[in-house]
Amino acid sequence: MNLAPSLHLFDALPLLTRLDIGEPVPGLLPWLRTRPLIHTLDISHTQDTTLDLRGTGLVQASIDATGLHHLHLNHGLSRLTLHGPITPGLVIEGEDDGRWLTLVSTDATLRWSGLAALGALQLRDVRELDGGRIAGRSPQLRALHVTGAPAVLRGLQRLGELQQLHTLSASDVFPPEDAAFPAPGCWPRLCRLWLGSVPAALGAAIRKAYKREVASGLDLAVTQLRTPDWLAANLDNPFRDWDGSAHVTTAQANKAATLYRKACSEALKLASASGDAAAVTEALARVGRTYTEGFNALDRRSGFIETEEREQIYTAWLGIVDAVEARSGMALDREVLRAAMNEARTF
Numbered sequence: 001m002n003l004a005p006s007l008h009l010f011d012a013l014p015l016l017t018r019l020d021i022g023e024p025v026p027g028l029l030p031w032l033r034t035r036p037l038i039h040t041l042d043i044s045h046t047q048d049t050t051l052d053l054r055g056t057g058l059v060q061a062s063i064d065a066t067g068l069h070h071l072h073l074n075h076g077l078s079r080l081t082l083h084g085p086i087t088p089g090l091v092i093e094g095e096d097d098g099r100w101l102t103l104v105s106t107d108a109t110l111r112w113s114g115l116a117a118l119g120a121l122q123l124r125d126v127r128e129l130d131g132g133r134i135a136g137r138s139p140q141l142r143a144l145h146v147t148g149a150p151a152v153l154r155g156l157q158r159l160g161e162l163q164q165l166h167t168l169s170a171s172d173v174f175p176p177e178d179a180a181f182p183a184p185g186c187w188p189r190l191c192r193l194w195l196g197s198v199p200a201a202l203g204a205a206i207r208k209a210y211k212r213e214v215a216s217g218l219d220l221a222v223t224q225l226r227t228p229d230w231l232a233a234n235l236d237n238p239f240r241d242w243d244g245s246a247h248v249t250t251a252q253a254n255k256a257a258t259l260y261r262k263a264c265s266e267a268l269k270l271a272s273a274s275g276d277a278a279a280v281t282e283a284l285a286r287v288g289r290t291y292t293e294g295f296n297a298l299d300r301r302s303g304f305i306e307t308e309e310r311e312q313i314y315t316a317w318l319g320i321v322d323a324v325e326a327r328s329g330m331a332l333d334r335e336v337l338r339a340a341m342n343e344a345r346t347f
Helices: 028-032 131-137 156-161 200-215 228-234 250-272 277-300 307-328 334-344
Strands: 018-021 040-043 050-052 060-064 070-072 079-083 091-093 102-105 120-130 143-154 167-174 192-199 219-226
Touching: 120 131, 131 143, 131 156, 143 156, 192 200, 200 219, 219 228, 228 250, 250 277, 250 307, 277 307, 277 334, 307 334
Parallel strands: 018 040, 040 060, 050 070, 060 079, 070 091, 079 102, 102 120, 120 143, 143 167, 167 192, 192 219
Antiparallel strands: none
16 A cells, blocks of 8 residues: 555455555554554654554564654564664664664664664665774674665775674775775674675785685675776766756766766776877867767756756866876866867856
């Protein structure tokens, strides 16, 4: 059921096992305690600061945590998904301090408290995270899964403090260039290590360090090793904040990121090519015009590019110029490069 206005709708459904509630329903939780067959609940817009699931038969719960200050979990709950902005003071209480629970969230700040013995953590579509924060917040984790959007990871070495860890998987997560991956001895119980879309140098080092563990039964997969050029074009997407903006659609944000990546990739190739500063400037100006024309086309139908977006497009282009100068060691004619963009721009 979706957007249920009244519990009376469920009276004729004694075998109901799942509820999707999109609006506040008075008396929902007391009624839910009388329906032990309902094992899955997806609830949003509770309008309450406290949510008490104790006494229910839930196995999975997905909850909009907006405005929530206190969450009591029922015994037997194995999977909790939190979405929406999490209040820094949110307290979560669960069976055995969360030992048997998997918590799923898009908020890597882990601003909630409670669940000191949390067993498994899944962080999805995050943009940055701190290994020290994870280790300090949930020291007894047995499973950690992270997918970045992509994400910058600080404190990689601190993940080695998770001595109970048996499963670690991560994709599109990128620590600083000089970061060291925890040694095999840090995780004596590790049985699965799956890493995808990681820096090439780090991935190669991990493969080498954990090669012996494979013979002892470790399930190891390190794939999609990313080159420095790929990282430069993809990791620092200057338009990532457009997605979710009030007047920019997801499609427009994705297209902007594509235009940026393409321009950055082509520009970095020029930085490695032979030629003097004048030749590189001329070639880069052509890249800048193509980049700008792409945004002209993107803006033509809806006219969504306003002052703030215009400045972000310009700043992103200057960032590409900076990267080319740093890579090539040349001082380029920035006036020519600014003019190339301004002459092509219609937004």
